[in-house]
Amino acid sequence: MFIPNDVKMILDTLKSNGYEAYIVGGSIRDFINGTLLPKDYDIATNALTGDVIKLFDKTVPTGIKHGTVTVMISGEGFEVTTYRIDGEYLDNRRPEGVIFVSNLKQDLARRDFTINAMAFNEQQGVIDYFGGIEDLNNKTIRAVGEPNKRFQEDALRMLRAIRFAARLDFEIEEKTLKAISENSNLILNISSERTRDELCKMLVSNSSTKALMLLEETRLLEFILPELQKTVGFNQKNPHHDKDVFQHSLAVVENCPRSLNLRIAGLLHDIAKPLCFTMDENGIGHFYGHDKKGAILSEQILKRLKFDNQSVCKIRILVKEHMNVLAKPTDASVKRLINRVGVDLLGDLFALQRADALGSYLPEIRLGEIHKMEERTLAILESKVPISIKDIAVKGEDLISEFSLKxxxxxxxxxxFLLDKVLENPELNSKDELLAMIYDEYME
Incomplete structure (x- = not known):
């Protein structure tokens, strides 16, 4: 296993002073699996935190209570943690305390999955007490020890299991999968921020569809995104769709580029369809207003999951505008779209619309319409015609001064009002012309 020089120095320093020291966790998994060059190297040792602090010139006491000291070398930090076993878990997330031990196997036994419960140093090679290498070879996610206990200790591990399965394209071992289903309600004890972070990693993973299907299969979805759960099996009864709302949404996510906000918009773009469903006299399903209702619902969901305001705003716009594909776009209608969406978000909107079309039945016609919209939009942007209030020749202060308004x-x-006129006819964009229109419309 390749070991960076700084990591090797830490291991050698601990060993030369009579202590055990191993690289542990995900870096070994990724190296053995050959999927990624390890980024983080966590080190476990039988040295106590006080001993570690004495051995190195610069350390940061990042988690003394839990046995962790960060050793700083050339501005980079490396976590060194004393072997430990965890105390009682009372909140399904963190132990009330830890007990330091001198035995590596005890330390590895508290970890989540076998593929993350291996250790390595140059003298002994890979230490694998729980069959992690075999599970890597068999592409299996398996809890260390008793699965129910692992998930009751830390409910976030259920989401991590699904995230690893999606990222690595592994299968979750039967007992481990069953334990996730049986303990799925415990995810409500996990903070919104932690849940959000795992969900985001799933959405940009190698197989977002696999992750979302596993969330639904294990009942985690109904606790994390109950609004999305309502789309499962919802028959659209519409000739443009050959999938239920949930399966269509998964296809849209998979068809989106791996941009997080774009994939979230893909996941939520039809979130309001079950609320807006109507059926006409011919038995055809319709979802009038689901884009606008979906924008409101998406904002509520994202705020609940503690997304930042900028992301919430962008995703809401994408969801609200995803249906605005015009068969015969006029310049004025395209300008209004640009004004509503914003130039920076147009590429994402067209990407979402293409993904939506590709996830539907017979997408060719709609894809052609989207292409026309893109071409017309590009032509308008290149022409430099006014498309927003800041582009028109009259400003707010002009109106205040000219008409003695407050x-x-x-x-x-x-x-x-003036922008609407200019969007229809750019030649009207002169100060005198616009002030005259205000006089005629408002002052007479």
Missing amino acids: PGKEIGAMLK
Whole structure:
């Protein structure tokens, strides 16, 4: 196994002073599996934190209570943790305390999955007490020891199991999978931020579809995204769709580029369809207004999961606008779309619309329409015609000065009125012309 010089120095320093020292965890998994060059190298030792601090010039006491000291070398930090076993778990997330031990096997036995419970140093090679290498070879995610105990200790491990299965394209071992289903309600004890982070990693993994299917199979979905659970098996009864709403949403996510906000928008773009379903006299299903209702619902979901405000805003716009594909787009309608969406988000919108079309039945016609929209949008942007309020020749202060008005909502309404006129006819964009229109419309 390749060991960076700084990591080797830490191991050698501990060993030369009479202590055991091993690289542990995911770096060994990734190296053996050959999927990724390890990024993080965590070190376990029988040395106590005080001993570690004495041995190295610069350390940071990042987790003394849990036996972790960060050794700083050339500005980079490496976590060194004393062998330990965990105390009682009362919140399904963190132990109340830890007990330091001198035995490596005891330390490895507390870890989540066999593929993460291996150790390595140059003298002894790989230490594998729990069959991690065999499970790597068999592409299996298996809990260390009793699965129910592992997940009751830390419910976040259920999401980690699914994330690893998706990222590595592994299968979850039968007892481990059953234990996730049996303990799925415990995910409610995990913070929204932790849940969000795992979900995001799944969505940009090698197989987001596999991850989402496993979330549904294990009942985690109904606790994390109950709104999405309602789309499972929802028959659209529409000739444009050959999948239920859930399966269609998974296809859209898979068809999206691996941009996080774009994939979240793909997951949520039809989230309101079960709420908006109607059926006409011919037995055809319709979902009028699901884009607008979905935008509101998406914002509620993302805020619940503690997404940042900028991401919430962008995803809401994408969900709200995903249906705006025009068969015969006019310049004015495209300008209004650009104004609503924003230039920076247009590429994501068209990518979402293409993914939506590809996830539907017979997508060719809609793909052609999206292509026309993109071409017309690009032509308008290159022409430098006015497309937003900041581009028109009259400003708010001009209206205030010219008509002795006070700042307020009325000024905004006037500017929007002028923008609509200019979008229809760019030649009207002169100060005198626009002020005259305001006089005619509002002042007479």
